[in-house]
Amino acid sequence: METALPVRSVTGLAERDRPLITCLDHRTGVRQDLTAAELGEWSARVAGLLRDGCGLTPGSRVAVLLPPHWRTAAVLLGAWSVGMTVSFRPWATAGLSVLEPGGDRPYDGVLVTPERLDDWLEDVPEGLHRYLVGTGPEPLAEVPAGWLDWSVEVLRHGAAPTDRPMLHAGDAASPDGTSYAEWGSVAKVVAEQLDLRVGDRLLVDVTEHDQPLKWLLAPLSAGASVVLCTNLDPEHRDAVVAAEQITRVL
Template identity: 55%
Template sequence: MEYAAPALINRAAVDDSDAPLLTYCDDATGERVELSAHALAGWAARTARLLHEGCGLGTGSRAAVLLPPHWQTAAVLLGAWSAGVSVSFRLWATAGLPVLEPRANEPIDVTFVAPDRVDNWLDDVPDAPHRFVAGLAADREPPAGYRNFVAEVGRYPEAPTGYAPIGQGDAATNDGTSYRDWGRLARELAEGYDLRAGDRLLVDAAAHEHPVKWLLTPLAAGASVVLCARLDPATAVARAEAERANRIL
């Protein structure tokens, strides 16, 4: 899973553990979070432990990730893949990439959903024995039947633990697409964008919701990411200059 898991982050951490690997900002709320390679790897490790030790999940388990592009979404995805848990997404603007919607009656072991989408999708969230709301403050109570992801994941240490080995041919997504296949696609997209190691890529989250665009492709190229929610296209260039980003997607 070389191109679809925290091995990418760990490799970046060796180069410069203090530099931001993922910067998330929301132009509407003013939220801004910077995560170094070490910090993002820590969140991924905690998530993996939550799934593995807290939920009893691992290779062969399935997750539905009903989250928008966000730094916590990166932690959920990388953590799930670290634990060998395959995922499906719910997206709107996929630009021709697989949508990977959870299918009707598809067995799901764990669901991650955003706060504003619990109300909208209450009858449409896949039934799962484990349900988490991401994006809440640690002291916020989630809706009935859900647990607060930030509060729960904070109970676990950042250090990764041993899991069953995950092979390149294992399924990374619930449609059976392997880590190798997603890695190949990420590398092809990086080459198509002429994205190179050391680049800092500003991504319009609304226009590029698919994780292969805003997460896997930059990581595969060795680039860092500035993920902007509700970005005003008119100010994208100014935002890139302010964030010292040399590429815009």
């Protein structure tokens, strides 16, 4: 049964003539564009890393503490595409634990940005698959012992097939038991609330909106593209809207 999550939605957008996800730092001017085809390729490599590199299986638990970014999109879509149960923690969350709330089962893998590494260093047991995911175009200059640079490791693995019979719409996509189908339904509702339509281009201030339901799943379910803007200057927002051909602002 095919999942209702927009894991495969990137395929239908692959022929678009503009980026599916644009990451723009308004302060530094650094820009990263990713087409739908490229996002699909990276997502498949993430699936290969988790399945073949880490030996994880459908139902394995993966914790993600990353800001809105194309790499975060690839991690989430790749993990979901091979049946992982993903716990996405908001970027502002502190005091994290590798144990589920009220439970005693640790995660099987953790992906965290270097800026939030201190939240995990004292609480990560031996044997856990640990990856640092930077948001810059270059590999990380320094990686602590026991951690791996995601940008290097993900390239060691080929794409994992995502159309597998073990992936079902009723499986848990998140640790609270929310299924793939339920997340997909909520994403469509949010897209309707945001009035997102096919061909729309959504501007997202990443400091205000870090939940992937709004900046990733809802736009994908509607067939919209996204501009993720860091350090967005409110006084120059109209200029960004015009330059990026924005049709909706979150």
